[in-house]
Amino acid sequence: MGLSSQNTDAIDSWNMKSIVLDKDSNTSLSQSLISKKQERKIKLSNKEAIIGQASVIAKKTGLTKESAQFLGINKNQFIAKDLVLTSGHKLNGNHQVIIDEKFKNDGYKLDDKLKFNSSKTNYKIVGFVKNAKLNISPVIYGNISDWQQIKNLNGQFIGSGIVSKNSNYTTNDSQLKTYSKSDFVSKLPGYSAQNSTFIFMIGFLMIISLIVIAVFLYILTIQKLQNYAVLRAQGIPARTLVNATISQSIILVISGLLIGTILTAVTALIIPNSVPMSFNIPILSSVGTGLVLTGIIGALIPIKLILNVDPVSVIGG
Numbered sequence: 275m276g277l278s279s280q281n282t283d284a285i286d287s288w289n290m291k292s293i294v295l296d297k298d299s300n301t302s303l304s305q306s307l308i309s310k311k312q313e314r315k316i317k318l319s320n321k322e323a324i325i326g327q328a329s330v331i332a333k334k335t336g337l338t339k340e341s342a343q344f345l346g347i348n349k350n351q352f353i354a355k356d357l358v359l360t361s362g363h364k365l366n367g368n369h370q371v372i373i374d375e376k377f378k379n380d381g382y383k384l385d386d387k388l389k390f391n392s393s394k395t396n397y398k399i400v401g402f403v404k405n406a407k408l409n410i411s412p413v414i415y416g417n418i419s420d421w422q423q424i425k426n427l428n429g430q431f432i433g434s435g436i437v438s439k440n441s442n443y444t445t446n447d448s449q450l451k452t453y454s455k456s457d458f459v460s461k462l463p464g465y466s467a468q469n470s471t472f473i474f475m476i477g478f479l480m481i482i483s484l485i486v487i488a489v490f491l492y493i494l495t496i497q498k499l500q501n502y503a504v505l506r507a508q509g510i511p512a513r514t515l516v517n518a519t520i521s522q523s524i525i526l527v528i529s530g531l532l533i534g535t536i537l538t539a540v541t542a543l544i545i546p547n548s549v550p551m552s553f554n555i556p557i558l559s560s561v562g563t564g565l566v567l568t569g570i571i572g573a574l575i576p577i578k579l580i581l582n583v584d585p586v587s588v589i590g591g
Contacts, residue, residue: 279552283407294436297451301461303327307431315446323351324433326421330390343408346421362401372401374412487572495576507585527569
């Protein structure tokens with residue numbers, strides 16, 4: 275789930291339930307603007323926060339340029355207050371930024387000075403935050419006034435949108451529209467297509483697993499057909515042989531899952547930080563359960579051979 279989470283890590287960290295955007299922005303935070311005139315019709319509580327988004331190229335002499343998302347926030351509102359820093363301190367002045375740890379991996383340090391795009395203004399790194407990604411780009415948190423400067427808005431607009439912890443938050447301006455978190459996330463560029471691709475991959479994994487297990491058990495059954503015939507001739511009930519086959523299938527699948535889990539954990543330790551990797555335990559558990567079920571289904575295919583085995587013809591042959 276690494277690529278998927280890098281689309282929404284920052285959004286998830288806000289614990290938001292809804293967002294207010296310009297209704298003509300196509301549900302895009304980067305395309306939305308809220309004017310000062312509209313601000314008069316907006317009532318904010320401690321569960322709302324104004325945010326501004328701008329795509330930037332962050333650069334520092336001697337280091338790699340970084341494509342990032344600059345998010346302007348108000349230091350007195352909940353997004354800024356709830357930031358969990360891994361080092362440094364929160365925003366307390368102008369031209370200060372808190373940045374995703376990807377920058378640290380690329381050599382950026384606390385107190386370094388950044389420039390964005392073609393601007394000559396220096397921005398000081400005062401903190402780092404973990405897993406702050408939006409649209410697969412690292413996030414740079416800064417003051418909303420700096421966002422206005424980066425966007426060259428001349429103070430005409432207060433932000434791109436309003437993030438709320440209330441699912442039913444609305445404004446009195448007909449030009450602004452409230453979207454749920456799920457609606458907003460589903461409109462992120464490439465997010466839905468990416469998730470659909472992974473869902474199909476997981477589905478095909480189940481089908482391939484079913485075929486492999488069924489063929490493996492079928493061959494195993496054919497090889498042991500004489501053994502089954504002897505057991506049937508000795509009066510062993512077919513039910514006992516069927517249960518043994520299903521048990522073998524479950525043992526094989528669970529053993530494979532355990533080995534796969536260990537190898538995945540080892541891989542996670544040695545894989546480079548540049549590779550997006552994230553594990554969702556509920557989804558992994560569901561896939562694991564699905565694989566066990568496909569193993570049972572796969573075991574049903576060779577069972578017909580066991581039920582129809584004729585001890586006389588097999589042993590005599």
